[in-house]
Amino acid sequence: MNPVVAQFVSGRLWLGRLACSLACAFTVHADPAWHAPPAEQNQGQFWRYHWYEPGLTNGNPSYQSRFRVNAPETSLHPTFGRRVEARENGVMLICAEEDLFRLTAAEFYCEAWGGHPGTANKRITVNGRSTYFLPRVGTEEGHCTYFYPAVRLKVTDLVNGYNAVQFALDQGTSFWGHMIVDNAAIRVALTNGHNDLVKLGLAGFTASVRAEPLPGQEGFALTLDVPTEAATQIASVDFQGWYEGYDENGNRERRDWHGFTKNRRLVAGLGHVGSPPFALTWDTRMLPAQTDVAVRAVIRFNTDKNLVYLTAATRDLTIAPRRGVEVGLFTPQDLPDHFWSRANQKKTCHFDLDLEPAQIEAAELHVVTWTGGAGTIKEYFTLNGVHYPVAEGDGHELIYSRLPVQPKHLKRGRNRVELLSDTEHHGIEVILPGPALMIRYRKDTR
CATH class of the missing domain: 2.60.40.10 (Immunoglobulins)
Incomplete structure (x- = not known):
C-alpha cells in the first residue's frame, strides 16, 4: 500500500475508534456487563459461554494449534510470508445456539497475546455486521502485552447458530503485525425465567x-x-x-x-x-x-x-489503615518499552526505594511473563542478583508469579532487575505492567 494512503487509512481507523470510544463513554448501559464496576452490579445474573472450538468438525480448519492473526503485509513479507503462520486467515466460527429473543446482553471475550510490540488497531467484525476495536493495552506503544477484552456486542450482530468472527490488525510499527488468541467465547446474559x-x-x-x-x-x-x-x-x-x-x-x-x-x-x-x-x-x-x-x-x-x-x-x-504500618506498590520508573530478552540481549529496570530493609516487614514480587524459553541461562530473572523463577519452561504460555522477597535482598535506593535469555527463538517477555514490589513496611518516625 502506498505510504500516504496507509497513513490516511490508519488515521481513519484511529478516528473511527475514537468516535466509538467517545460514544461509549457517554452512553449509560442498563444491560448487564461482566466487568461493570460494583455500583452497576446490584443483582445476580445468569451468563452462558459459547467457546470457540478449533478443528474441521467445528468449522474451524487451521494450520497450527494456535489461532493466529496477521497484518496484510505478512502475506508477501520476504521473511515471514512463507511461514505457516502466514496462512491463517483470522476467521473463527463460534456456535451459539440461542433464542436471541431471550437474551439481555452479549459480549465477545478472549484470552489473547497482544502480539509483537507495535502491532496496532486490533479489531473484530461479527457476522459481517459490526466492527469493534479491541482495547489498547500498550502493544501499540511498543510493550509486550497479554489481555482479556470483553467487548459488548449488539444482540442483532448474532445469529442462532454459527457466528463468524473476523479478526484483523495493522502492521503499525512492528516488524511483523501479529497476535495469538488462546481462547475466545461469545457469552450471553439470559433473561429471568429463561x-x-x-x-x-x-x-x-x-x-x-x-x-x-x-x-x-x-x-x-x-x-x-x-x-x-x-x-x-x-x-x-x-x-x-x-x-x-x-x-x-x-x-x-x-x-x-x-x-x-x-x-x-x-x-x-x-x-x-x-x-x-x-x-x-x-x-x-x-x-x-x-x-x-x-x-x-x-x-x-x-x-x-x-x-x-x-x-x-x-x-x-x-x-483499614494500620497503625504505624503501610503497604505500598512500587513500580519501576525506567520500564523498557520492549521488555523481551532473546539471543543474549539483556533487559533491565530498577525500583527506587526510599526505605531501609529494617523497616520492611514483608515484600512480594509480582510479575507476568510469557515463557518462550531461557535457553541455557539458569538465573534468567534476578532482583539485586537474586534469581526468581518467574518464567519456567518454554511452553509459550502466560505465567503470573507472586513470590516472597526477603527484606535483606532489598536496599534503599536503586534495586536492579535483569532479564536474560540466550535462545535464538522467542525468548522471555515481561508483560505490561512489568514487575512490581508490594511492600509492607513500618513508617519512619524520625
Missing part, C-alpha cells in the same frame, strides 16, 4: 456473598449465601475482588475486578472452592489500605459447564 433455566431447575436460583471482617486479623471471611437445596446444584465457586492492587490482568487498571482466565478458568482471583460449604478467607495483609472494596462470586453448575451465575457485588468493604 426456558433453559426452568428445565434445569434454576429459574428461582439466587445467591450472594457474605463478607465478614476477621476479628483481630486483616482480611475477610467470605461465604456464599445460598439455600441448602440449591447448593447441591453447584459444581464450584470462584470468589473475585474489586480493589486497588497489582494489575495482573494487564488492562492498565489497578482498581478493577482482579484476576483473569487461563485455559478458560479463573486464576489470580480470591480463591476457588469446589465443595460446600462454599467459603474461604481473604487475607488482605499485603494490600494497601483502601475503601470501596467489593467482592462477588462466579458460580458454575453440575448440569451445564458453560452456564454461570454472577452474584451481585457485595460492596462498601474497607481495608
